[in-house]
Amino acid sequence: MPLTALITGASTGLGAEFARQLAAAGVDLVLVARDRERLEILAAELRDRHGIDASALPADLTRAPDLERVAGRLSARDRPVDILVNNAGFGVADGFETSELDDERRLHELLSWVPLHLSHAAVPGMLDRGYGWILNVASVAAFTPTGTYGAAKAAIVSLSRSLNARYRRRGVRVTALCPGLLDTEFHARMGEDHLPRLPRIAWASTARVAQEGLSAVRRGRSILISDWRYRLLAPLIHVLPDRLLERTSTTNDGALN
Numbered sequence: 001m002p003l004t005a006l007i008t009g010a011s012t013g014l015g016a017e018f019a020r021q022l023a024a025a026g027v028d029l030v031l032v033a034r035d036r037e038r039l040e041i042l043a044a045e046l047r048d049r050h051g052i053d054a055s056a057l058p059a060d061l062t063r064a065p066d067l068e069r070v071a072g073r074l075s076a077r078d079r080p081v082d083i084l085v086n087n088a089g090f091g092v093a094d095g096f097e098t099s100e101l102d103d104e105r106r107l108h109e110l111l112s113w114v115p116l117h118l119s120h121a122a123v124p125g126m127l128d129r130g131y132g133w134i135l136n137v138a139s140v141a142a143f144t145p146t147g148t149y150g151a152a153k154a155a156i157v158s159l160s161r162s163l164n165a166r167y168r169r170r171g172v173r174v175t176a177l178c179p180g181l182l183d184t185e186f187h188a189r190m191g192e193d194h195l196p197r198l199p200r201i202a203w204a205s206t207a208r209v210a211q212e213g214l215s216a217v218r219r220g221r222s223i224l225i226s227d228w229r230y231r232l233l234a235p236l237i238h239v240l241p242d243r244l245l246e247r248t249s250t251t252n253d254g255a256l257n
Contacts, residue, residue: 009088086115111152
């Protein structure tokens with residue numbers, strides 16, 4: 001019987017890349033995002049190309065009824081989900097002193113509360129079956145002073161470490177994937193003024209990041225900083241002063257994904 005994966009933020013970017021790679025491996029898919037049309041186009045493409053079962057589950061995960069509907073799909077014992085990829089996210093363009101508090105709340109809900117809620121729905125069934133993967137897309141920003149976005153991502157890194165330590169021996173593996181800059185629509189959705197002014201070499205391939213993330217959760221790693229460029233830079237995070245790291249992130253308009 002094929003495995004089934006549920007992916008949030010699946011309509012574009014890294015989420016769509018996870019879907020393509022899992023479909024190529026013969027995994028059935030439940031694709032979650034707000035854009036029904038994009039989800040259905042992607043689901044049809046993957047069904048036709050790989051012969052898997054792919055369904056669209058449109059949902060705005062910042063709305064409680066939609067979140068509960070997705071959580072219900074994860075906890076359904078008659079339709080088990082073996083792999084959960086918590087990928088949905090967005091960024092707040094304005095600085096902390098000018099941002100709307102409601103936007104900050106929605107950001108923390110989507111980046112921190114939603115992965116916790118969906119993991120809570122998925123873990124009991126995974127433990128009963130003795131098998132499951134949860135891949136939480138965090139960010140290199142989790143380790144730097146990058147405002148509320150980094151704070152929310154740091155929470156999901158901590159949760160992933162805890163769950164992996166607690167449940168890995170029982171067959172459930174949980175990984176926080178921490179990419180840097182990715183060539184997706186993430187920054188464009190924040191507006192042209194917030195596209196990072198960095199050379200092309202700074203941007204990582206979504207295909208490589210997705211591949212590394214899936215490999216990391218398969219091996220049971222609790223944290224993976226993805227892409228060799230960011231792994232080389234990671235030691236500097238621990239030695240550079242916070243004021244310099246914060247100034248760099250501000251100059252690049254919240255560049256870390």
